[in-house]
Amino acid sequence: MITLYYHRGACSTSNHFALEDAGVAYEAIEVHLDRKDDPIAQKVRKLNPMSMTPVLVLEDGEVLTQNAATLSYIADLAPEKALLPKPGTRARAQADSWMAFVASDLHPVIIEYIYKGFGETDAERARLVAFYEDRVARRLTVLEERLAGQPYILGSEYSVIDGYALIVLNWSVPAGLPLDAYPSIRRYMEQIEARPTIRKVREAEGPIDW
Ligand SMILES: N[C@@H](CCC(=O)N[C@@H](CS)C(=O)NCC(=O)O)C(=O)O
Structure with missing residues (x-):
């Protein structure tokens, strides 16, 4: 086991x-x-x-x-x-690319967003907020555009990448990161959360x- x-x-x-x-x-x-x-x-x-x-x-x-x-x-x-395309296929290579997007782009950037208010002066805080807001928005925009045309990251079927993305997106709550500008991402999160498993x-x- x-x-x-x-x-x-x-x-x-x-x-x-x-x-x-x-x-x-x-x-x-x-x-x-x-x-x-x-x-x-x-x-x-x-x-x-x-x-x-x-x-x-x-x-x-x-x-x-x-x-x-x-x-x-x-x-x-x-x-x-x-739950993923077959290993060794072009579809799997594309899935690996999206897995890497979630693991090495989306995951760290939402964690980093929590640090945006850590500057010691108002000017430093404003600089950090602008820096982290830009970083997180670029990644969320890529995901939003992907999900505007299809229900899941890889297309019409759920994959393990979606479960991972859901968890990372859930951290928008403790990060204080509003997702109002991303309606497809919000729909996606609700849809995955409703899955029986x-x-x-x-x-x-x-x-x-x-
Ligand atoms: N690159 C690692 C990241 C894993 C990771 O960030 N795990 C977090 C929980 S989401 C953790 O264990 N954090 C504890 C710590 O950083 O001390 C992976 O993909 O497994």
Whole structure:
């Protein structure tokens, strides 16, 4: 059985969605990495010296980290569920490109947005706000335009990339980032949140305390 170590509402929850959608046997264990003496946190810090989730422990005990790799691995366990296009195809290369967009563009930029008010003077704060607003808007505009013409990132079908994007977009709440200018993104988030597998995982994990 695969074991997922996750933190509720963090990017690792998208792996919880993927395992549920794939229909494979798994155990999901919540970890609070900030709790120094917690035995689960101590174990996960050893499994992943970066001290980050997601951490997947595969059937034979091998450890796999990094969302782009773990989500692809889970999707490929259940090819019949078509949670990603088949490996080695042009469609998969395009999917990898969008996975990278979420993992290395959208994910960090929404986290960075939280730092926009950190300047020490009014002038410095204004400079940072303009800088981070531009960075986040460029990425959200790319996603908005993509979703204006199709329901999901890859087209008409849901993929594990959408579950990851949903989690990252959810952080707009603690980041204080309004999404009013992005109606297709808002529709997309609602549509994914309503999926039965997503609702099941949300219920299993419990409410998020932003
Ligand atoms: N590049 C990593 C990023 C993972 C990541 O940012 N994990 C966050 C939760 S969303 C985390 O564990 N943060 C704890 C920390 O930074 O100390 C991946 O894709 O797996």
